[in-house]
Amino acid sequence: MTQTPPRLEIRNLRRRFGDRDVVNDVSLSIQPGHVTCLLGPSGCGKSTTLRMIAGVEMQDSGEIYVDGNLICDTVFRIPPERRQIGLMFQDFALFPHMSVGDNVAFGLKGRRDEKRARVEHLLSKVGLQWAIDDYPHVLSGGEQQRIALARALAPRPRIMLMDEPFSGLDNRLRDGIRDETLAVLKEEDTAVLLVTHEPEEAMRMADEIALMRDGRIVQQGAPYNIYNAPFDKEAVGFFSDINVIKATSNGALTETPFGPFLTPGFDDGAEVEIIVRPQHVKLDFDRNGHGPSPTPSRGEAARGFVTRARFMGNESLVEFRMEHDGSILKTTVPNVFLPAEETPFWLTIRRDRCFVYKA
Numbered sequence: 510m511t512q513t514p515p516r517l518e519i520r521n522l523r524r525r526f527g528d529r530d531v532v533n534d535v536s537l538s539i540q541p542g543h544v545t546c547l548l549g550p551s552g553c554g555k556s557t558t559l560r561m562i563a564g565v566e567m568q569d570s571g572e573i574y575v576d577g578n579l580i581c582d583t584v585f586r587i588p589p590e591r592r593q594i595g596l597m598f599q600d601f602a603l604f605p606h607m608s609v610g611d612n613v614a615f616g617l618k619g620r621r622d623e624k625r626a627r628v629e630h631l632l633s634k635v636g637l638q639w640a641i642d643d644y645p646h647v648l649s650g651g652e653q654q655r656i657a658l659a660r661a662l663a664p665r666p667r668i669m670l671m672d673e674p675f676s677g678l679d680n681r682l683r684d685g686i687r688d689e690t691l692a693v694l695k696e697e698d699t700a701v702l703l704v705t706h707e708p709e710e711a712m713r714m715a716d717e718i719a720l721m722r723d724g725r726i727v728q729q730g731a732p733y734n735i736y737n738a739p740f741d742k743e744a745v746g747f748f749s750d751i752n753v754i755k756a757t758s759n760g761a762l763t764e765t766p767f768g769p770f771l772t773p774g775f776d777d778g779a780e781v782e783i784i785v786r787p788q789h790v791k792l793d794f795d796r797n798g799h800g801p802s803p804t805p806s807r808g809e810a811a812r813g814f815v816t817r818a819r820f821m822g823n824e825s826l827v828e829f830r831m832e833h834d835g836s837i838l839k840t841t842v843p844n845v846f847l848p849a850e851e852t853p854f855w856l857t858i859r860r861d862r863c864f865v866y867k868a
């Protein structure tokens with residue numbers, strides 16, 4: 510059986526600026542109708558990767574394929590305008606002197622009535638057919654963004670490259686527009702590569718996340734897998750606040766004030782970091798007791814004293830100074846929970862939600 514090639518495939522892409530590998534051996538592939546998010550901190554090489562795929566930046570090595578056909582290596586190069594790639598950026602700049610309809614029709618060729626039909630179809634998909642004769646400046650930021658999406662989709666691109674396209678929108682608008690954009694892109698069966706430095710955006714939009722750091726993809730997979738089996742401590746910390754419990758391995762077991770952790774494959778004496786998200790630190794609400802009995806799933810309880818408690822809206826964030834070493838541990842508690850400073854509590858941590866790494 511022959512397999513359909515991915516809509517977009519990049520192999521071993523590299524780009525060096527000065528003495529720095531800004532994009533270092535990046536490979537990924539995306540199927541039609543799928544969204545991959547390139548997620549990483551500022552300066553890690555996301556936009557440079559996107560620019561090479563668009564054809565406005567040349568790679569030093571590596572190849573780019575669309576539907577199995579080579580579109581660019583270091584010798585052969587299809588120019589940007591013939592790659593059938595749509596682009597959407599944060600400053601999407603509609604043409605101010607053109608009506609909405611003309612903006613959307615801008616990249617279209619063919620008969621007048623066909624172009625008109627395509628424009629009307631896309632504007633109705635983004636819910637803005639009523640604005641076809643208006644000028645961009647009379648529309649809100651979110652509406653303009655939807656016009657930009659319709660304009661980018663009009664020539665039926667096989668691939669859509671999006672670089673932080675929603676970061677200029679205000680928070681309340683953003684979620685709605687993200688969801689709408691996603692629905693339209695899926696309907697058009699476009700393969701999407703979206704660049705973002707916001708984990709929430711990637712979790713919300715992506716079928717697959719490619720975590721990028723210092724020019725490399727360090728981990729790639731479904732959002733659920735990246736969140737629940739992060740590659741290293743930095744990857745955990747990228748998605749949420751973390752607590753770090755430091756300990757020393759004693760072969761396959763590492764003893765901590767929260768009880769023992771299994772650390773198979775660690776050398777005797779190896780420094781271990783146990784990472785746990787605040788929501789997985791549990792409080793024992795019996796303040797005067799001696800702590801709950803140890804369990805296999807929660808280990809032993811360790812005592813801490815409240816240093817700070819803040820109400821965050823859906824939950825409260827409570828910080829503790831731990832009795833055993835003075836380290837600070839954070840936990841979140843649903844709703845309002847604002848204990849006084851220095852109140853003692855027993856804390857346990859969920860074994861199945863901890864990540865154990867070599868320090």
Ligand SMILES: Nc1ncnc2c1ncn2[C@@H]1O[C@H](COP(=O)(O)OP(=O)(O)OP(=O)(O)O)[C@@H](O)[C@H]1O
Nearest residue numbers: 526527531549550551552553554555556557558706
């Ligand atoms: N033409 C260039 N010449 C020299 N250095 C460059 C060039 N383009 C990008 N860089 C550098 O390469 C690095 C990666 O840039 P890139 O824009 O790809 O990062 P990014 O991950 O998209 O970051 P951001 O989210 O801040 O846009 C940066 O340090 C940048 O300064």
